[in-house]
Amino acid sequence: MTKVRRVISxxxxxxxxxxxxxxxxxxxxxxxxxxxTVAPMPNSQRSRIxxxxxxxxxxxxxxxxxxNKLIPVYEVVEHNEMVEKEMVLVKFPLTESLADIEVLCEAxxxxxxxxxxxxxxxxxxxxxxxxxxxxxxxxxxxxxxxVRGGVVAIER
Amino acid sequence: MKMNGAQMVxxxxxxxxxxxxxxxxxxxIMNVYDAIYKQDGFEHILNRHEQASVHAAxxxxxxNGEVGVAMVTSGPGFTNAVTGxxxxxxxxxxxxxxxxxxxxxxxxTDGFQEIDAIGISRxxxxxxxxxxxxxxxxxxxxxxxxxARTGRPGPVLVDIPKDITAEIGEFVYxxxxxxxxxxxxxxxxxxxxxxxxxxxxxxxxxxxxxGGGAVLSNASDAIRKLAEITQIPAVETLMALGVMxxxxxxxxxxxxMHGSYASNMAMSETDLIISLGARFDDRVTGKxxxxxxxxxxxxxxxxxxxxxxxxxxxxxxVGDVTEAVEMMIPALEGxxxxxxxxxxxxxxxxxxxxxxxxxxxxxxxxxxQWVIERLGETLGEQAIITSDxxxxxxxxxxxxxxxxxxxxxxxxxxxxxxxxxPAAMGAKKAFxxxxxxxxxxxxxxxxxxxELVTASEYKIPVINVILNNHxxxxxxxxxxxxxxxxxxxxxxxxQPNFKALAEACHGIGYDxxxxxxxxxxxxxxIEQDKVAFINIQVARFENVxxxxxxxxxxxxxxxxxxxxxxxxxx
Numbered sequence: 001m002t003k004v005r006r007v008i009s010x011x012x013x014x015x016x017x018x019x020x021x022x023x024x025x026x027x028x029x030x031x032x033x034x035x036x037t038v039a040p041m042p043n044s045q046r047s048r049i050x051x052x053x054x055x056x057x058x059x060x061x062x063x064x065x066x067x068n069k070l071i072p073v074y075e076v077v078e079h080n081e082m083v084e085k086e087m088v089l090v091k092f093p094l095t096e097s098l099a100d101i102e103v104l105c106e107a108x109x110x111x112x113x114x115x116x117x118x119x120x121x122x123x124x125x126x127x128x129x130x131x132x133x134x135x136x137x138x139x140x141x142x143x144x145x146x147v148r149g150g151v152v153a154i155e156r
Numbered sequence: 157m158k159m160n161g162a163q164m165v166x167x168x169x170x171x172x173x174x175x176x177x178x179x180x181x182x183x184x185i186m187n188v189y190d191a192i193y194k195q196d197g198f199e200h201i202l203n204r205h206e207q208a209s210v211h212a213a214x215x216x217x218x219x220n221g222e223v224g225v226a227m228v229t230s231g232p233g234f235t236n237a238v239t240g241x242x243x244x245x246x247x248x249x250x251x252x253x254x255x256x257x258x259x260x261x262x263x264x265t266d267g268f269q270e271i272d273a274i275g276i277s278r279x280x281x282x283x284x285x286x287x288x289x290x291x292x293x294x295x296x297x298x299x300x301x302x303x304a305r306t307g308r309p310g311p312v313l314v315d316i317p318k319d320i321t322a323e324i325g326e327f328v329y330x331x332x333x334x335x336x337x338x339x340x341x342x343x344x345x346x347x348x349x350x351x352x353x354x355x356x357x358x359x360x361x362x363x364x365x366x367g368g369g370a371v372l373s374n375a376s377d378a379i380r381k382l383a384e385i386t387q388i389p390a391v392e393t394l395m396a397l398g399v400m401x402x403x404x405x406x407x408x409x410x411x412x413m414h415g416s417y418a419s420n421m422a423m424s425e426t427d428l429i430i431s432l433g434a435r436f437d438d439r440v441t442g443k444x445x446x447x448x449x450x451x452x453x454x455x456x457x458x459x460x461x462x463x464x465x466x467x468x469x470x471x472x473x474v475g476d477v478t479e480a481v482e483m484m485i486p487a488l489e490g491x492x493x494x495x496x497x498x499x500x501x502x503x504x505x506x507x508x509x510x511x512x513x514x515x516x517x518x519x520x521x522x523x524x525q526w527v528i529e530r531l532g533e534t535l536g537e538q539a540i541i542t543s544d545x546x547x548x549x550x551x552x553x554x555x556x557x558x559x560x561x562x563x564x565x566x567x568x569x570x571x572x573x574x575x576x577x578p579a580a581m582g583a584k585k586a587f588x589x590x591x592x593x594x595x596x597x598x599x600x601x602x603x604x605x606x607e608l609v610t611a612s613e614y615k616i617p618v619i620n621v622i623l624n625n626h627x628x629x630x631x632x633x634x635x636x637x638x639x640x641x642x643x644x645x646x647x648x649x650x651q652p653n654f655k656a657l658a659e660a661c662h663g664i665g666y667d668x669x670x671x672x673x674x675x676x677x678x679x680x681x682i683e684q685d686k687v688a689f690i691n692i693q694v695a696r697f698e699n700v701x702x703x704x705x706x707x708x709x710x711x712x713x714x715x716x717x718x719x720x721x722x723x724x725x726x
Contacts, residue, residue, distance in 0.1 A: 013337060017274055017286070028279045058464065065461035071283045071303065074337040 035150030182229025184256030210240020215582025231269030246569025282310030368395025369433020544600030574603025
C-alpha cells in the first residue's frame, strides 16, 4: 500500500509519563515519527501533542486506534482540513549581506529576529514544504546553524 | 480515617474483595508487608520467585474471572515480575501488581534496587502508575482495579515509593472512578448487528471463529445458543477451548498451527467468518495472504484496535462479545433453520472423518497423547488443566475434552515456559475442591520449579504431569522438520531426579514408564493430596501433528501418516 503523510493531534492529560507512553507506542509498534511538538493547552490540565507521521492507510488507522487506548489520551484527531505551520531559525554570518538575507526571510513571510556582532538570526514560520524551500534557499548564505521545529496544526 | 500508605494498600485490597495475594517482600515494599502482618482481611502466599507470584495471581484470575493481585519489591523484585506482567498482558488477564519503589528523594539517582518500573512495564501493562503523593493513593488503587477488569482486561502496575507507604494520609476509598479519557466498555451498535445478521442469512458456508475474548466475557452460554439455533459450525483458538464444549457436534476443534484438519480446512473454505473475541493471531492465520481467501469477515471485539489490524473486516462490531451475541440471537432465531448450512456441515464432516484428531498408540512406550486422553477419561469436567509451553501444551489442547470455559489455563500469547506450576497454584486457590493438573514438560517444569516449596508450605496440592521426552520437544520438532535434525541445545538427557526433587520439596514423586503405573500414580497423587510430580517417560521423538509450518497457508498441513489398509497397515 502507498504511504501517506498524516498530521495527528493528541490531547492528553498533562502528566510526566504521558509523552513516553505516546513515543513508546510509536517505537514499540514500529510507527514513524516525522516531527513531534508538545505544549500545555491554555487554561487546562491537558497538553496537546502534534505528530507528523507517515504510513499506509492501515498503519495510520492503527496509530489512531492504539493512541486512543492509552489511558491519559482524551482525543486523537487525524487532520484532513487543517492549517499547518512549522518554524525554523537560521543563524547566518555577517560576512553575508544582511539586506539579502532579510529579503529572503521576507519572501517566506519571515524576518530577521536578532543581529549580533558577527551573525544574524532569521526566522520563518510557514507550511512544512515552504520551510523546506526556505532552508534550501538559505544555503547560499552559508548558514552556521539551522534549528527546525515540529509541526503544529489546527483543523479548519 | 488517618493511616499510612501501607495500610491504605491493605484497606483498598480488602475493599476490592481480594482474598489472596501472591508476593515476595523486600526493602522498598517492607512497609506494606508490615501492614499485611497486622491485618487478616486477606491471605498472603509467599512464592519463592516474583515471576511465580505474578503467574499465580494470573492463574487465579483466569480460573475465576476476578482480578489477581501480586506484590513485589523494587529493582530485581519488579524485573522478575515483568515476564508475569507480559504474560497477562498478551492474554488480556486482569491483574493488579503492586511494586515497591525507592523513596522519592532517591528517585533518579541510581539508588539501591532502583529501576524505572514505569518505563520498563509500559509496553506490557494496560496502564501503570508511579504514586507521587499520598493523597492520590486511594484513587490510584481504585482506578487500577477498574482499569484491570473493565473493557479489554489487562494487568495494571502500581509502583509506590517507600516514603509514600510510610506517610500518613486521609483514607477514603472512592465509590467510583472518574476517568473521562478512558472508555471501559463500548456499547454494541444495533445497526452493526443488523448488518452482520444479514450477512449470516445469505452466507452458504459460515463459520464461528471463537477466541479468548469469549472466555473473558463469559460468553459461552450465549455462543452455544447461537450455534444451536443457527447450526453454524465452530472452531476455537487455543485460548477458547471449552467455550463450545468438547462433545458439541458443531465443534470442529482447535484451529491454527496445530489445529485439526477439519478446522483449518473450514477456515480455508468458509465464505463468512464470524469472529467472536478472537484477534487473528499469526499462529491462527498462517500465511495472511492465503488466509480465508473466500470469506467476508464479521469481527466482534471489545478492542477497536483489533478490528482490521491484520485481516480486513467487512462487518465490524465493537463491544462486549456476550452482549453482541445476545443481540444476534433474537435477530436470527426463526430465520435460519438446521437445513440452511447442511451441505457445508456435510463437507466438514467428511474432513473430520478423513483426518480425525488421532495418534498411533503403542504398547511398548507411553505416547504423550495417551496420557492426555487418559487424564480426560479419568478426571473429565471436574479438573482444571494448566500447562507450560511446548509440545505438551499442544497435546493437552488437542486431546483433553474441555467441557467448559476457564477449565484450560495456558500462556497463549506470550508462550511463557514456567507458567504452568504457579498458574496451577493460583487456580487451586480459586477452586480448592477441583483437581488441578499442570501438564508440563521436562524443559518447562524447571522454570519456576522452586514453587514446589511454596505449594507444599501452603498445602496447595497441584499435580504436575511431566511428559518427559528428554528434549526441549517443540524446538526439537522444528529442528527435525526444518533444520535437518541438527539438535542444537535441545537434548535434555541430563536432568534431575524428578521424583527425588519433588520429595526434597516435601511433595510426592512418581516415576512412570507404563500405562498401569500412570493410572496408579494419578490415583495415588489425588488421594495423597500433596503437590506431586508424575514423571512419565514418553515416546522421545513424537511430533505434534497436524502442523502448519510457520507462514504457510492454513490448508497446507503436515499430517500424521495415514494407514494404508492395502499395504496391510492399520
